[in-house]
Amino acid sequence: MLDRIREGSQGPIVRVILFLIIVAFAFTGVSAYLGGGASDYVAKVNDQEITRAAFERQYQNQRSMMEQQFGDMFNLLAADENYMRQMRRDVLEQMIEEQLAIELAGKIGIKQSSQVLREQIRQMPEFQVGGQFDNNLYLRLLNNAGYTPEMFRDYLQAEMSRIMMLQGVLGSEFALPHEIERMQMLQNERRSGRFATISVERFADQVEVTDEAVENFYFDNQEQFRQEERIRLAYVALDFNDVVATIDVSDSEVRAYYDDNPAVFASEELRSIAHILVEFGDDEDAAYARIQGIQARLEEGEDFADLAAAESDDMFSGEDGGELGRLERDSFDPDLEDAGFALAEEGDVSGIVRSEFGFHLVKLTELVPAETTSFADVEADIRRNIAQAEAERVYFELQQQLARLTFEYPDTLEVAAEELGLTIQTSPWIRRAQAPEGYDDPRLLAEAFSDDVRELDMNSELVELDRRSLVVRADDYESARIRDLAEVRNDIYAYLAEQQAERLAKEYAESLLAQLQAGEAITDENVAFRAIEAAPRFGGELPGAVRQQLFRMAHSDSATYAAVTLANGDAAIIELTHVMPGVPDAAEQQRFGRQIEGQRSELAYQALMEGLKSKAKIERRL
Template identity: 40%
Template sequence: MLENIREKSQGVTAKVILGLVILTFAFAGIGSYTNSVDTSVAQVNDMKITQSDFDKAYQNQRNRMAQQFGEMFDTLSADANYMANFRSSVLENLINEKLIDFATAELAIRVSDERIKQTIREMPEFQVDGKFDNNRYLALINQAGFYQTSDFRDYLRVEMTRRQLNQALIASEFSLPYEEAQLTGLQNQKRDIRFAQISAEQFKASVEVTEQDINDYYQNNQNRFQNQEKVKVNYIALSVDDIADKVEVTAADLEQYYQQNIAKYQQNEQKRFSHILIEIGDDEAAAKAQITDILTKANSGEDFAVLAEEFSADTFSGENGGDLEWIEPGVMDDAFDEAAFALSSVGSISDVVQTDFGFHIIKLTELKPEQIKDFAEVKDEIQQLVSTQKAEDKFFELQQEMARLSFEFPDSLEDAAGAVGGKVQTSDWLTRFGNTAPFDNAKVLDAAFSDIVVKERLNSDIIEVNDSLALVLRTNEYQAANTKPLAEVSEQIKTMLIAEKATEKAQNIAQELLTAFKAGEDVTAQLAAVNASFEVKNDIARFGAELDNNIAKEAFKLPHPVEGTLSASTVTMNNGDLALLEVSAVKEGEPATNSNFAQQHSQQLAQATYKSFIDALRDQAKITRREVVQSSEQF
């Protein structure tokens, strides 16, 4: 069927229809088809969280997890339930952020422009040799997707506003000495116990499992014995890296690139300024008179740095003689920039300049002329750039050819492989999750298990795995999901049932022993009958590795022993055995105070306060969630 569609899509009628559709879009506008579609994944009050917002947050969080946990996260991401919870967590975090934004607006929390500028200049990411570097700043924010400095400033303003509220909540919490004493006393508590371990293994020999038991378990638990759907594919891989190895780059190519991109290799003229600021306050005339007087002194030869230290309202720069370091256009106020960059000789001083901050006089203190790197100095770098650029251009060209031929000849990959100089390869068996790259990519897996590949047995459309890798694939072999036959899993089920029944018998015996023990009977003989005896452990700690974790946990759950009443219970151990446990004594721990514990406790209280605050905001807000589209898996 699909092959017929492919053939008919080349006909005159199909082309006429396609032309009409294109004209419809041209006259009506694509926006009229899309603007009415709500693609948001959630709405908090009147503010929407778009699919794009979600995709960006999802990918950022996924990248952080992959960086932190490495291959372990690859394993986790193969679990559909885990990734569903992961997506839900990302969405809830975005909702929390919107709630915080509403709260900061209601509380009128603001961050000034000056504070944002100062923060940017002090961020170590934007510094070179301990000083703010505007070129590095612009390069890094562009790399992060902020193509206008105003976009980054707006982003930073939101983040700093949220942080102010967060810090205000955290700073309000503290830990009292008596709380620390109580908690450390509990943590340092010790207990004396005795326990008897009843092995379930000894009962396995006496357990009977019938064929009917096995069959019943199989029928009731068939979901536990599923073979996953899997496919083996033939594929062509087109890679920029492979193309780059074969690309020829001439000396003329390098020279041409250098000349066309000379701006990349030149350092613009740089200027360093000092300034003196007088704030206007309530008396503009007085401020103007003061700055004019200072300007007269500076022009008459008095030390500008001394004047700045004495008079400048910008105390930070004033302490350094008014030094503002190296400044690029656009960092300061427009009026300031205009006056400052009009200065052309070192030592020259501007007239009085008025900005929103007050009156300034500006001095040019250092000047670095424009510099251009020689071609020889950057030749190797250009070689790499040109080689990659040519490879990417060839990659795009071959990608189009591979797409065309795999479509026109849908029953084979050989024609497409020959045209792009590739070869047809065969994958290992692929399942829906847990494959190695590039078959861990969601787009590749969607194609591998699609009807056109599996059922129609045709070539897939071209799959752009990333900017440097494209695939086309077709089915080599397919195995549908199915339930393993009973004969294959019979022994496995028998082993499971024997273990379950042996553990159940051990539980019953342990419960009988506990009843007799609490009634005051001596159970030594009964324990010996099941190859067990009491083992005494004194001064066990709440946290430690000397005991089975389940025994230690239960020991600290049991009540303090009192005269006439036993504090005892049964425990299922980590290895599946049962234990009869008694707490014979409780020794109170010594309370202790230390700065680390106090800090940790305060942090725990702060986290609880923050969560309560968010919960309260959620209760007051109208929150609507929609299905999260899983396109985010395709990054």
Template identity: 30%
Template sequence: MMDNLRASSNNVVFKVLLGLIILSFVLTGVGGYLTGSNGDYAAKVNGQEISRAQLERAFSSERSRQQQMLGEQFSQLAGNEGYMQQIRRQSLSKLIDEQLLDQYAKDIGLAISDDQIKQAIFTQPAFQTNGKFDNTKYLSMIGNLGFFSDQYAEALRKQLTTQQLIQSVTGTDFVLGNEADSLAALVAQQRLVREVTINVNALAAKQSVTPEEISNYYQQHKNEFMSPEQFRVSYIKLDAASMQQPVSESDIQSWYDQRQQDYTQPQRDRYSIIQTKTETEAQSVLDALKKGGDFAALAKEKSADPISARNGGDIGWLEPDITPDELKGAGLKETGQLSEIIKSSVGFIIARLDDIQPQKVKALAEVHDDIAAKVKREKAIDAYYKLQIKVNDAASNDNESLASAEQVAGVKAVETSWFSHNNVPAELNFKAVQDAIFNGSLVGQGGTPDSNSDIITVDGDRAFVLRISEHKPEAEKPLAEVSAQITDTLKQQKTQQQAKAWAEKLLAELKAGKGDEALKAAGLTFGTQQTLAHTGQDALSQAAFTLPLPAADKPSYGISEDAQGNVVLLALDKVQSGNMPEAQKQAMVQGITQNNAQLAFAALLGNLRKEAKIKYGAAAQAQ
């Protein structure tokens, strides 16, 4: 099982670690392990609480995942309260499912050993440097997430237990060999068919339509002949990227001086620890150290923390923001100095300060170009926002045109061609811009221009001021404009009816054994025999596999259509077995097995939910 778990996590990027491991801990019962309850819970599952903190973390995680996946589209969806509530409900539902799975795993006695926990940590690529476990990286990462090593190990134990449960459920389905062979034979089956095509285009040319038929069709389908609402828009676009400003050396120096902390690496301290479960054990270790005992040897022998013990107690370099408060308060100032006994949330600790790296400030020369780019960007944004205000004021004070706004912006307004809701010009394809165009507030009586819009900001530091130049409301197209279209439609309908009636008559003759004469009289003949596969997606292939099996030396017949809409008579002459390569058969069996496993897992969750006592708290609806 551990090999499978490692195979599913093969990226050393920190965000992937968050996505595949840490965040999933937050979505399980681990949140309750890390945070206390004050009665303001999201749900109780068989009496076990899911806290508000757990739900908020899960909601935030899912929101971030969807933002990465949807990009700019998410900004539009995020403004929809119903959509965000849906994400919240989904997050809580997932927490409940994982709580149920965790409880069920305990009920049936699933467990993860300490050795499996160690193996999972040591082989996790995110905790490695050059393919080897890096204790400093490990502690830094879990420290950033508020974990001590014991807490992380407990969280990992719960996660792996749940994964073991999922694997035990989804790994039990299988397909018997004879079942696989029968299914492969059915899928690989081939059908030998001949076709007769009745060309509808040739028949359509012979059809006639009366003015009365055209008028009746028009009256019955007026809603299909509507000209969409249309607009022509004039707009001014402001773009921060086009407003680059000069940057002086004094600007760069000022930025560096004001933000020097951004270019400062704080002091780093390296510690080693020995962790014990009781104060008595800690005192014994401290006494041994004070008598000259070897710290690394004692750590490997006595420490309850398996990760640091493996490294002789070394927990690596720590910066102030990830150094536990217990170590900060230990009063260790000199290299080699030992702490007294430190009481912590994970037991008792003896710490030693091994080394100190003083604070280091990057010289201006090292970051000069980076600062220059940032200053240039900041100046452009500042100029952009100032210009926004001026353009907005000009557009508001002169509502009869965009002339004043053009003068202030220093650019000419652009006017679009006619467009509707369905073909908005790419330059204006932003939800906020479309809302301003289509909500009616900028259109005057009779479709005349009314007023200028306010400034409309969109993603990417861009903004628009726009004005409706012309407007055409939705309207029925006159009969004269659509008469030719209706004529073609009616001819096509008549042709299809005639072709199908003709095909039905020929089919009856074929089934009665008089098909040759009937086809000859109609000037039609069957084409050459062709082989169709069960996997074919076209209508003819699918129709061929619905026909009854042919009798000895007697085809079975049916009617279908081809991709061009022609009516086709089919003669099924023979059904024969096909050959499916072994690799393809195995892939098919695997797909069926996975599908069945998913159904089994869904059924398990459904039963657990049905039998569970789930009570929702106030935090379930909080925003």
């Protein structure tokens, strides 16, 4: 397992989970994971408290990720108190398992080296600019999150130790060659025989459904006939795109905007710099002598990047030839900035620069002069932007008028429609759980089924959707109810008739099956067998129920038989005559092996956590 742990410290699972760590860090800040700023706790794992502040941040992080994944649909999930209560319990359980894994990693002595930690930090895209690690961005992000590099290092050490331990557990599972071969043989197995279907329609004229049976089914299954409340809306809609189409922008307006805003169309000068740092240490004079020596070697023709890699005390930038990235004001030490901006040509190197960190040599590695985009290149964009801005102003004014008019005249939409030139439209029937497309936005549904609209027959509040604003009122409404027997009688009759016909088809298929098993021939001319030739376990042209039953059947030296009901109600009888063992595919061996290992890894993780929880002292206070 230790070999797997060492390999896993650089493996893809670590990289994936590190990404998740950074996502959590971006949402919550590492301070949440370090347990600071909380007066109580939601759980205690052995002696380690999981603070309420940490839990709430983790919970909000989970909510945020689900909102990003599900969009507006998450609002419907969030309205379910039981669902959200279970989600909170799941988040807490996840945090408990993480703490147990960290403790186990500590007990068995798993720890990441400083060198690997440093390399992982350098590889995190959140700390990179243009694919390269940016030390200033790194420090700025840490500072914004309210903690030091040491705090982040300790946090990352704990998380990576946990990940390495889990990698050792999950990555230690394996599949033996004969197991992989056996699975391949089973999945690649093919079977032959024949089958015949007995159509349910043959028995339609034998069906007898009485009024009593219909009524009994109706009264015994009332909930099946419950109709959810539904509403049909009358509404007026203000569309932003319609407003944009009314805006006309003159050529003089476009030119005036270009002339009045020169900075908008001028690109700034871009500079990138690299440096070599010699820290003061205990002897500033010795440090100065050392930087002078490096400067002399540069003047003799040695490469700046090579010297930075070999001599710079800035270990992060030194490995990249001293590159610090884009030079901007207030992003570096002021002395470095002044030196970088003083360089005139790409490739120029400054004299010795003193900063609070030590002595530097600064090189201008990139210089892109400022440029101004021509009017012809941006004319269309300016026209579009002016039209967009004017449309937003007009749209906002119309929104306010629509809201005011529908509020002042709450029992009609006609006044607002006439004054604003809108058309009163009518929706199809809308149910909360099955709203038709275009009427399924949770914000619209909330207003449509509000008491004002549904019960008081008033206009709704203004509903702001994406580039549309609506006001709705009830055109017709039906409350939730059990549908009358007269409404559903025909449906019940059809259902019961179908059930009877399926039962008759199944009984007839079973009688034919008994004949085959007794060695008798089937004389019914309406029963025609179709050959099954080397059918695969997955896919193929066989009906799904036939294929599944075919591969469930035991094989013997003689033919075996079975009956099954198909998805459409037809019955089928199946004869299995031949089984062809699957042939292992060397090209698929790794995939099958990973499949087995993945299943076993999941079981191993569950077993590990169950074992740790059984031995730990866990107090939950959620």
